[in-house]
Each structure stands twice: as structure tokens, then as C-alpha cells.
Amino acid sequence: xxxxxxxxxxxxxxxxxxxxxxxxxxxxxxxxxxxxxxxxxxxxxxxxxxxxxxxxxxxxxxxxxxxxxxxxxxxxxxxxxxxxxxxxxxxxxxxxxxxxxxxxxxxxxxxxxxxxxxxxxxxxxxxxxxxxxxxxxxxxxxxxxxxxxxxxxxxxxxxxxxxxxxxxxxxxxxxxxxxxxxxxxxxxxxxxxxxxxxxxxxxxxxxxxxxxxxxxxxxxxxxxxxxxxxxxxxxxxxxxxxxxxxxxxxxxxxxxxxxxxxxxxxxxxxxxxxxx
Numbered sequence: 001x002x003x004x005x006x007x008x009x010x011x012x013x014x015x016x017x018x019x020x021x022x023x024x025x026x027x028x029x030x031x032x033x034x035x036x037x038x039x040x041x042x043x044x045x046x047x048x049x050x051x052x053x054x055x056x057x058x059x060x061x062x063x064x065x066x067x068x069x070x071x072x073x074x075x076x077x078x079x080x081x082x083x084x085x086x087x088x089x090x091x092x093x094x095x096x097x098x099x100x101x102x103x104x105x106x107x108x109x110x111x112x113x114x115x116x117x118x119x120x121x122x123x124x125x126x127x128x129x130x131x132x133x134x135x136x137x138x139x140x141x142x143x144x145x146x147x148x149x150x151x152x153x154x155x156x157x158x159x160x161x162x163x164x165x166x167x168x169x170x171x172x173x174x175x176x177x178x179x180x181x182x183x184x185x186x187x188x189x190x191x192x193x194x195x196x197x198x199x200x201x202x203x204x205x206x207x208x209x210x211x212x213x214x215x216x217x218x219x220x221x222x223x224x225x226x227x228x229x230x231x232x233x234x235x236x237x238x239x240x241x242x243x244x245x246x247x248x249x250x251x252x253x254x255x256x257x258x259x260x261x262x263x264x265x266x267x268x269x270x271x272x273x274x275x276x
Contacts, residue, residue, distance in 0.1 A: 003035035003060035004028065004240070005051050007080060008068045008196075010040030016198035017044045020068060023196070023228050027236055035060050041075050048083040052091075062095045063087075066240060069101040070133075070195060070226075071141035076101045099239045104144050104151075107235050108226070112152055112191065115223045119189055122219060127158045128185035130176045132204060133193045135165030142169055145193060159185065166200045173204065177211055186218055192225040195232075201225055 006027075008020040021038055028036045035058045039051025046054060055063045065084060067076045084096050102108065112131075116123065131152065133145040146163050153161040160183065164176025171179070180188050190208045194201055205222055212220040226232055 001034045001059045002062045002064065003037060003055035003058065004031065004033050004064045004066060005055055006036075006038045006066050006068050007048060007051070008038060008040050008044075009075065010043040011196070011198035012043045013198045013202070014044075016196045016201075019196040019228065023068070023233070026228060027233050030237075031240075034058075041079060048080065049087065052083070052087045056091050056094060060094065062097065064097045064099065064240070066099045066236065067101045068195065068236070070103075070193065071136065071138070071144055072101045072103055073136035073138040073141035077138065100242065102235060102239070104147050105235055106151065107231060108148070109151055109155060111226055111229050111231050112148075112193075113156065114229075115191060115226070116156065116189060119221065119223065122187045122189065122221075123156060123158055124187075125157070125159050126184075126186035127189065128180040128183065128187070129153075129156075129158055129161045129189045129191050130164050130173075130180060131161055131191050131193055132164050132166060132173060132176070134200060135168035135172075137168060148193065159183075166204065173207055177207075181215065181218070188218065188220045190220070190222040192222070194225040196227065197225065 006020070006024040008017065011017055017040065020040075024036070024038045035055055037046075037051050037054050037058075039046045039048050039054075041048060052063060065080065067080055069076050081098065084098060087094070088096060116129070129152070131145065131149045133142070136142055142165070145165075149161045149163045160180075162171075162176045162180055164171050164173045166173060177188065177190075188211070190204065192201055192204055208220060208222040212218075
């Protein structure tokens with residue numbers, strides 16, 4: 001008996017959690033799997049240990065864990081591997097397979113272009129796009145967003161694509177917007193690099209509206225987030241089909257999780273000291 005366990009970030013906004021559930025349901029239509037469960041890392045239930053328990057209770061002998069995440073940040077590199085390692089000790093008879101997050105994936109570019117399609121008349125040399133991510137303490141995750149911004153910029157005729165984050169790291173949303181204004185953008189399209197709706201998407205929408213009020217002589221609008229898109233479903237399905245690479249073994253993952261867990265804790269502590 002094989003189970004697929006989809007792991008979402010989790011949101012304080014029930015709408016975001018419901019979107020993950022709908023996305024997982026759409027994804028699993030074509031999958032020949034006995035057991036399908038979803039769980040969340042925070043703000044919603046079931047949590048990851050409960051998700052694993054549910055799979056085991058339903059008779060799973062193999063559990064394939066799929067992070068429903070855009071980047072391999074702290075959750076994908078530390079929290080999920082650590083939870084699986086604990087579950088491996090608890091359920092030694094069950095085998096686990098852990099899949100990759102989306103990371104830098106060119107097949108996401110057509111989806112982003114589609115999200116910009118309704119603003120076609122505004123695309124041009126006086127236009128800036130602000131690609132907005134969640135923000136992470138993992139530098140690779142943050143640099144991946146910059147790489148995606150560059151790949152997007154190569155494909156659309158705008159003057160520039162800025163990157164900003166909703167928290168944790170810089171440049172923050174308002175800094176990305178200020179830069180576009182200073183560089184003379186007449187039109188600014190805010191493009192959220194998020195899978196699902198939630199508190200941050202709604203906050204971003206409010207910020208965008210405030211910027212439009214404060215700069216009435218400019219045109220400022222927010223594009224839709226990625227959402228439940230067939231192309232995105234096929235990207236996640238390709239992650240499911242991937243053979244796990246040698247660098248993605250339990251030994252290396254557990255070592256990395258422990259190292260990064262310590263490192264993550266240190267940064268976390270430092271970061272909050274800095275804020276207080």
C-alpha cells in the first residue's frame with residue numbers, strides 16, 4: 001500500500017488551506033495510489049506528524065512525501081526531513097520517499113506570463129514588474145527568486161523586473177516599489193510568486209492599493225498569484241515521477257537537517273534580537 005502525502009505551508013487564512021486541498025485533489029485524479037492525504041506545517045491541521053499517522057493508520061507501507069512549495073527553504077530542507085526522520089524511528093516498517101520542491105523551473109514562466117496577460121496594454125518600456133516572494137532565511141531560496149525574475153525579464157518587453165519579499169529578508173515590498181518609482185516607472189505590475197492565497201496575498205493587495213492612492217499619476221496594479229493551474233499541476237506531477245538523486249539520500253538529508261536546524265535556530269534568535 002502506497003500513500004502520497006502532500007505537505008502545504010499552512011495559512012491563518014482558511015481560504016489558502018482550502019486551495020491547497022483543491023489543488024491536491026486535482027493533482028491526484030490521474031494518480032494510481034491507494035492513499036492520498038494532505039497536511040500542513042503550521043497554522044492548520046492535520047500537521048505533518050498527524051498526516052503521516054493517518055497514512056500509516058490506513059495501511060500505508062510506503063509514504064511519498066511531496067512538499068507543495070515553490071522553494072527549498074527552511075521548511076523543505078529542515079522541518080520536513082526532521083519530521084520524517086522522527087516518523088522513521090516511530091514506524092520502522094514504513095519506507096519513506098521525499099520529493100523536491102519546485103525550485104527554479106522554466107515551466108512556471110508561461111504561467112507568470114499568463115498572469116500578466118490581462119495587462120498586455122501596459123507592458124512596455126515604461127513598465128516595471130515587481131516579482132514578490134514570501135521571503136526566507138535560506139539564501140538559496142531567495143536567490144532562486146532572483147533567477148526566476150531574470151528568466152522572466154528575458155521573455156517580456158518591460159524595462160525591468162524588480163524582486164521584493166513580504167518578510168524575513170530584504171528588499172521588502174515597499175523597497176521594491178520605491179526603487180521602481182525612483183527609476184521612473186509609469187506603470188508597475190505587482191506579480192505575486194505564491195502558490196495559494198492567504199494573509200500575505202491579501203496584505204500585498206492592500207499595499208498595492210495604498211501605493212496607487214499615493215501615486216495617482218502612475219498606474220499600479222496587482223496580478224493574480226500562481227493558483228490552481230494545469231501547467232503547475234504537471235510540474236508537481238513531474239516532481240512525483242522524478243527518481244530521487246543520490247544527493248537526496250536520508251543520510252545527507254538528516255545531516256543537512258541537523259546542521260541547518262542548528263544554523264536556522266541561531267539565525268532565528270539573532271533575527272529576533274535584531275528586531276526587538
